[in-house]
Amino acid sequence: MAVDELIGLLKALETVGASAMRAASGAEALEALRTEYLGRKGRITAILRRLGELSAEEKPVVGAEANRVKAALDALLTERETAFAGTANEGPRVDLTLPGRARWRGGVHPVTLVIDEICDIFRDLGFSRVAGPEVETVDYNFSKLNTPLDHPAADMHDTFYLQDGVVLRTHTSPAQAHVMEHFQPPVRVVVPGMVYRRDPYDASHAPAFAQLEGLAVDEGITFADFKATISEFVRRFFGADAKTRFRPSFFPFTEPSAEVDVSCRICAGAGCSACKHTGWMEIMGSGMVHPNVFEAVGYDPEKYTGYAFGMGPGRIALQRYKLPDIRLLYEGDMRFLGQFA
Numbered sequence: 001m002a003v004d005e006l007i008g009l010l011k012a013l014e015t016v017g018a019s020a021m022r023a024a025s026g027a028e029a030l031e032a033l034r035t036e037y038l039g040r041k042g043r044i045t046a047i048l049r050r051l052g053e054l055s056a057e058e059k060p061v062v063g064a065e066a067n068r069v070k071a072a073l074d075a076l077l078t079e080r081e082t083a084f085a086g087t088a089n090e091g092p093r094v095d096l097t098l099p100g101r102a103r104w105r106g107g108v109h110p111v112t113l114v115i116d117e118i119c120d121i122f123r124d125l126g127f128s129r130v131a132g133p134e135v136e137t138v139d140y141n142f143s144k145l146n147t148p149l150d151h152p153a154a155d156m157h158d159t160f161y162l163q164d165g166v167v168l169r170t171h172t173s174p175a176q177a178h179v180m181e182h183f184q185p186p187v188r189v190v191v192p193g194m195v196y197r198r199d200p201y202d203a204s205h206a207p208a209f210a211q212l213e214g215l216a217v218d219e220g221i222t223f224a225d226f227k228a229t230i231s232e233f234v235r236r237f238f239g240a241d242a243k244t245r246f247r248p249s250f251f252p253f254t255e256p257s258a259e260v261d262v263s264c265r266i267c268a269g270a271g272c273s274a275c276k277h278t279g280w281m282e283i284m285g286s287g288m289v290h291p292n293v294f295e296a297v298g299y300d301p302e303k304y305t306g307y308a309f310g311m312g313p314g315r316i317a318l319q320r321y322k323l324p325d326i327r328l329l330y331e332g333d334m335r336f337l338g339q340f341a
């Protein structure tokens, strides 16, 4: 019977067509299949031409089946075309509208900037820049600096002991002893470096921080030389209008000892929260080198005198860059450090 034959042909066409469409290698092949199967002179139309062989009741049956096959093949073609369109659009995966990537630039750490600037000023004043070891014996860290081991500074609570009698230096002052043991007067050095203390870690304390030691020894050096040198340093570093104040203090390795204050850079001495309303900011401990220190390193205390000082470049960087928290300087956050590049 013609009906069964035509319906069989349509079903066969669906099977063959579908597998050809699934195997098609690209958009062009699919286009050709669309014409071959669904086109006006296509294979389905060819079958429908034979509808004339059928009776009035049979025609709609075959017609309906032809429409179903057409729709099915059309849906499959569309699905496959969309899949190929997806890959075609991928092209090179470059978005030319994206902004260019900024080139990464390294910079000098703010504490290093401050240290370099301080050392440059002291170089102009006749001081050499030297370094000392960060691991010291208690002898160098304390004893040679006229600090007995029962002094609170030598206590386990304040000092990192690596082993018996060996510590991470708690200050840069032991470098004084190394320098004097290696060189005869006249001596003028500055010694920047890291020091370590068992301090709490908060906005104004870090267990590791930078210090900068200074030492000048010769015949006839007096406290007046110290005042003149430091006052000149303060003017050059902080500005011509910066005032310097010397306050009596105590350190085991100096006699007399003094702390040096600079008129507050933020309020110019009027008093603000940065200077705790005193108008002054402490920048260093200092004094005339104690005769016991000279004896410990083999200098003749009858012949030589000298001054020494120790300052905190981290604290000074906080003032200079108006930073609220010393931890910013030691945590390596690139968003912060990048601002100094």
Ligand code: DAH
Pocket (backbone or CB within 6 Å): 170, 171, 172, 173, 213, 214, 251, 253, 254, 284, 285, 286, 287, 288, 307, 308, 309, 310, 311
């Ligand atoms: N070493 C002292 C400290 O860490 C600072 C200091 C004070 C250094 C007086 C000196 C000095 O050279 O003479 O607190």
